[in-house]
Amino acid sequence: MLNVTNLQVNYGAIKAVQGVDFTVNDGEIVTLIGANGAGKSTVLKTISGLLRPKAGSVTYGNLDLTKLSASKIVAAGIAQVPEGRHVFAGLSVMENLKMGAYLQPKHQADQLAVVFDQFPVLKERRNQDAATLSGGEQQMLAMGRALMARPKLLLLDEPSMGLAPIYINKIFAIIKAINASGTTVLLIEQNAQQALQIADRGYVLAAGTVKLTGTGTDLLNSEAVRAAYLGG
Ligand SMILES: Nc1ncnc2c1ncn2[C@@H]1O[C@H](COP(=O)(O)OP(=O)(O)OP(=O)(O)O)[C@@H](O)[C@H]1O
Ligand SMILES: [Mg+2]
Secondary structure: EEEEEEEEEEEEOOEEEEEEEEOOOOOOOEEEOOOOOHHHHHHHHHOOOOOOOOEEEEOOEEEEEEOHHHHHHHHOOEEEEOOOOOOOOOHHHHHHHHHOOOOOOHHHHHHHHHHHHOOOHHHHOOOOOOOEEEEEHHHHHHHHHHHOOOOOOOEEEEOOOOHHHHHHHHHHHHHHHHHHHHEEEEEEOOHHHHHHHOOOEEEEOOOOOOEEEEEEHHHHHOOHHHHOOOOO
């Protein structure tokens, strides 16, 4: 479904991503894990068209994503939940969700029902200003807003960041449920343990390159991953 080959992305003189290869197959949960500054968000922003690569290719089916605008990429079926959520303050939960459906106004009502089913708390809080939601609720809103676009591929950048354990478990359970209902997921996480538990496959990024790859189970059991990311 998604093929990333020899991806290189620079910020001026900084080589943030230096030749990354990975694939995401239809129906999978694939996770990219790695330390701060490894290049994870840079990879995600390049897929979603917010950054352009210096070299390499990003293809989705037979589309070359490096040639498409961010809004064309959403229209092609890829939605991103950015790091730090970025819900629209001053707009209600409902208004935030409707923004996510701007390319699909005909499906807005149906999709709203799907999202409220997945996130009952958003239904309860639908008239509340998004800025007044708790951190965990804002993460759910950011995910709900992305789902309003009815994506085939959902890109998640550190959805568990800053959340209490009970919310973290909830978010990972919801990611699994979203995947089970037919959405392919590319998940970026620092919470390697939980990400690898739900992922079909994973890639370990360090200093802009892929250091290790394998099934979620293989990586959970790998000495190198345990030492570096799972606290030994
Ligand atoms: N806009 C920018 N300008 C200059 N350098 C940047 C910019 N954004 C990121 N970088 C650098 O690129 C490298 C990769 O950053 P990136 O945000 O992709 O890392 P990350 O793996 O997502 O880290 P984190 O887990 O902390 O979010 C870092 O060294 C970072 O300082
Ligand atoms: Mg990041």
